[in-house]
Amino acid sequence: MSVRQPFPVSTASGGGAPTDATYITQTANGSLSAEQAIGALGTGILFGTTTTGIITSLGPTAIVQGDILYGSAANTLLALAKDANATRYLSNAGGSNNPSWTQIVLTNGVSGILPTANGGTGIAYFTAAGPTTARVYTFADAAMTIVGTTDTQTLTNKRVTKRAPTVTQSATPTINTDVTDVAHITGLAQAITSMTTNLSGTPVEGDTLRIDITDNGTARAITWGASFEASGTVALPTTTVLSVRLDVGFFWNTVTSKWRCVASS
Numbered sequence: 001m002s003v004r005q006p007f008p009v010s011t012a013s014g015g016g017a018p019t020d021a022t023y024i025t026q027t028a029n030g031s032l033s034a035e036q037a038i039g040a041l042g043t044g045i046l047f048g049t050t051t052t053g054i055i056t057s058l059g060p061t062a063i064v065q066g067d068i069l070y071g072s073a074a075n076t077l078l079a080l081a082k083d084a085n086a087t088r089y090l091s092n093a094g095g096s097n098n099p100s101w102t103q104i105v106l107t108n109g110v111s112g113i114l115p116t117a118n119g120g121t122g123i124a125y126f127t128a129a130g131p132t133t134a135r136v137y138t139f140a141d142a143a144m145t146i147v148g149t150t151d152t153q154t155l156t157n158k159r160v161t162k163r164a165p166t167v168t169q170s171a172t173p174t175i176n177t178d179v180t181d182v183a184h185i186t187g188l189a190q191a192i193t194s195m196t197t198n199l200s201g202t203p204v205e206g207d208t209l210r211i212d213i214t215d216n217g218t219a220r221a222i223t224w225g226a227s228f229e230a231s232g233t234v235a236l237p238t239t240t241v242l243s244v245r246l247d248v249g250f251f252w253n254t255v256t257s258k259w260r261c262v263a264s265s
Contacts, residue, residue, distance in 0.1 A: 196225025
């Protein structure tokens with residue numbers, strides 16, 4: 001209720017009202033009778049009434065454009081000043097759940113699913129884990145199923161690029177079959193005394209390995225060691241051919257746990 005001074009109101013019973021005071025009288029059936037004094041008027045906004053009055057406290061003494069009145073406690077009004085920033089929203093995130101201006105909090109301030117037409121996914125959840133900084137992930141512009149790491153899926157029209165690191169030439173070349181599909185050894189300057197000594201990895205059924213060796217202009221002897229075996233029709237080569245690349249192909253034999261030679265050229 002807002003009343004501006006002076007605004008004298010006649011009373012039903014009289015009682016010597018002060019000059020320029022304002023009164024409201026009320027009975028149980030709603031008619032005006034016994035007087036209840038409303039407090040002094042300041043700048044045109046009610047400051048308060050008696051404890052039996054209609055309003056006990058109106059806090060702000062001035063309201064400006066954009067202010068919003070809210071109840072900060074029982075029978076107490078305060079004004080929330082407008083926020084000068086653009087696109088701020090009213091929330092109850094302030095102390096004691098009093099309203100405050102804030103930006104939308106995505107973690108707990110929104111609900112529902114943002115449709116694709118508005119830039120969302122149109123699904124209930126989408127989780128990406130791993131990046132520790134901003135990354136760019138490019139998806140094909142087509143409807144598709146993402147390939148999983150353990151899912152049973154059939155891949156069509158895909159090319160798998162072989163892992164083909166250059167292996168430093170030595171008498172005991174270092175090859176890790178977990179990260180190598182094709183091992184290139186060039187400029188071999190001495191005999192290979194063991195291809196097994198520095199061989200590592202955990203091969204599984206169906207794994208393949210190709211090793212190509214080029215000497216430095218002198219034919220070099222090759223000893224394969226215990227991790228390799230000949231097949232029934234293809235023997236393990238024992239020397240390079242002077243300045244000609246030697247290519248040797250292997251399948252992992254799960255029965256013998258050895259790399260089985262299936263091609264040599």
